[in-house]
Amino acid sequence: MLIISTKNLSKEYPSKSFSKEKILALSNFTFDVQSGEIFGLLGPNGAGKTTLIKILLGITFPTNGEIKIFDKNISDESYKEKVGYLPENHKFPNYMSGEEVLYYYGKLSGMNSGDVKTKTNEYLRLVDMDKWRKTKIKKYSKGMLQRLGLAQSMMNNPELIFLDEPTDGVDPIGRKEIRDILTNLKQTGKTIFLNSHLLSEVELICDRVAILNKGVLVKSGKVEEITAVSDNYIFSTSEFAGDVLHKLLNDYKAVIKSSNEFYFNSSDTASLNNLIDYLRQNKILIHSIVREKNSLESMFINLIEGQN
């Protein structure tokens, strides 16, 4: 089931006040997000990621294009009852305590007082902020504010959660905890739309990603598809030498890494199977064959540098 779908979404801003010159923040962006997936949005600074999230949430209006969330046009604001949002650099009223923040935003989400209290207890415990619930948030660290922000985004038990840099300012242990929370949310059927600069993190938890550059969608797909390097396989075998080594080097053009590991580049499955047959005929045990992958980060850098 489609949770979000956009078609030819564009957004232009005037470059200066009263100027006719326009800046294209988003250009003909078409994509969709399926129910129950963690969708990652990547891109360098100024790529249009936050603009896209703001448009999807009705904070900013698109210049052109169609958007449907839960199969409804976003002019019908009722969809927001099923949505949670953690903005980047969010600013909660600093005179409130942690539990007051959750109460206030829970009420604004249309929750009744009983549910707000129950969920406040539940989510403050989940993000490990229970002991700071009465403390004014002006005394919170960045990491604590992010945890509280995450709790806030889950308060109304949303089906779709937008998270803009959720681990910003959070220490590595906190990041791991947030990743675990997101994975658990996914297991309960929630759809998560994640915007993060931490590509390793995106790679760990996202099912699909879209890469934006200068407002244009440059790549999208499943993480494993995007990070796969075509036709390069890593063979891990029992030790080989002599004729086998000679054949691997000369006939199969393999790149030898060690006496029991080599790279083989193959554009078709027939040559791959041919090599496997050869190894088996020569009593070489195959421990594993792994298609080589790029890290999301190196793929991202190559792609963006290539574009620029």
Add this chain to the structure above:
Amino acid sequence: MSKFLALIFGTIREAIAKKIFIGFFVISTIIILIFLFIINVDSIEGMVNMMESSGEEGVKQLVIGFEVAMINISYLLIITFCFISVSSFIPSMLEKGNIDLLLSKPVSRMEILLGKFLGGVLLIFLSLLYLIGIVWLILSSKSGFWHVPFLYSILWLTLSFAIIYSLIMFIGLISNSTILSIIISLFLVFVICPVLYLREETIFSLVNNEAARFVINFFYYVLPKPTDINQITTDMITGNPIKSYMPVFSSVLFMLAALSASIFYFKKKDY
């Protein structure tokens, strides 16, 4: 409805946190204490005794005199303090990170603005209720003259505030500046409006040109008229006939226009 109430109480909560309520309470309490002191000093006691000896009418006149003084003090001090205090409501709401979160909630932009507006108005109403209510109780118990029209001034002063607050809101939305909102509202209330109110005695004695007079009259009718409303309040307390309710109607129209313009602008704006 609960979302709308949350917005109203959120505004009041903000006022409490920013010590606005405490400010009102302290200023009001000081005024009440000064008032208590004044009505208990010997010379005033003597005046009260003299008025009492001249009959019930004398006491009434004295009480009404105190009430009119109180209305003018409230108008000057409290309303000024209110303008300064609430001017930050809209710019702080528009801060990046705060407005994003608010707009992501299932509350319409109109509800957000009206929640801020009604929260501010309720805040001023409660503050005036405290100040004028207590002064009324003191005066009435001391004189035995329970003059209810004085209590109506709470509503009139609240209305005056609401009219100017609608303008503050509009300026805050467009300029995102607390200072500009304060300057324009104070200039309007304490310079433009009194001058336009007294235009016949002041400007028209200097300007004979009909076109210029027309323009000045135009501004008088278009702009809010807190000075006139204050005069209506005073007339109501003193029992003088009220010449016209036009200033009230035109000011309320101004408020509705300013609120509509704010809502229209806020609904179209990208954040």
